[in-house]
Amino acid sequence: MNNLFSILHNTPLFQEGTIEFDKPIKPLTSYKIGGSAEAVFFPKTEENLKEALIFLSKNKIPASLIGGGTNILVSDKGFKGVLISLKNLNKIEIVSESQGKIFVRAGAGVLIDDLTKWAANNSVSGLDAFGGLPGTVGGALFMNARCYDVSISDRVKSVKYILEDDEKTRFEEYEYKAADWDYKVSPFQPSSISTEITKDRKIVLSAVFTLTYGIKEEITSKTEEKIQDRISKGHFKAPSAGSTFKNNRTFGVPSGKLIEDAGLKGLCEGGAQVAPWHGNFIINKDGASASDVKILIEKVQETVKDKTGFLLEPEVIFAGDWS
């Protein structure tokens, strides 16, 4: 840690953005769970991020990437090395308009909530399904977030990203191809989904969305409807990472229903609980540790497997040092 501090503290590129040492992660996540990161770096610009990635890889310093922290369970030991947040890449701009379409670029660090509000305020239609979705543009692209039967990929035109490749780390452009995407699958996911930045990791910098103009009041009310629906379903009643398990279509019913039918709603492990109001939400009820949540996830998997034969696949990503 002291060694890392002196290396990074004395390297000007880390002073260009903001760097914080021994930073507790809980406040950076929707679960409000997790240990500390040895360092958290907020690059100022895309170029600053690229230089940092090259430096970290050259010096063999582990690096990880966090968006809004709304789909991750950070271990009680936290993160080794440097955790990178792109919250400074937060610009939203109209890039062009053609034949009734409007192309909007949003930085990876833009909160989806801010993007949907921006769209409504500017009479831009097409993102209302994402009203109230926690997290950032980068995280939504990576996860291919899906809300009310609309996937974020349904609106993507192109993406600018960095390809991590040691000293050859470089900027790349991606053009949308339907075949690259599926339910919770995006072309930015490595074979093993994690927060770690290793060789060949694609780091989303910004995305261009294909949208249309609409009527401001209608867009605003559709967006607000979704937010209210989430509130009524108890999404924000307790800290969580949203749905714990993916909805596997071959199971025939949503994962939450399988969990409910197995009688698991309300089940507790330490401070963690299967939400009494939503089978697929595992909540931090009362100061849960990451281990509490992980054990509860495993218990739910075992019970559902015993009762139905289906193995639920976690959607939540285990992040940080689980060794």
Ligand SMILES: Cc1cc2nc3c(=O)[nH]c(=O)nc-3n(C[C@H](O)[C@H](O)[C@H](O)COP(=O)(O)OP(=O)(O)OC[C@H]3O[C@@H](n4cnc5c(N)ncnc54)[C@H](O)[C@@H]3O)c2cc1C
């Ligand atoms: C109450 C609640 C409700 C939710 N409802 C939904 C829902 O309806 N639909 C849905 O799909 N999800 C839902 N989620 C889950 C979550 O909000 C989404 O998956 C969201 O898109 C994650 O974004 P994030 O920025 O928080 O990513 P994080 O949780 O910070 O990170 C998730 C993954 O994305 C990677 N990542 C982050 N930024 C980038 C980037 N710039 N480039 C490359 N990789 C990156 C991270 O390394 C990590 O592996 C919900 C969560 C909560 C708490």
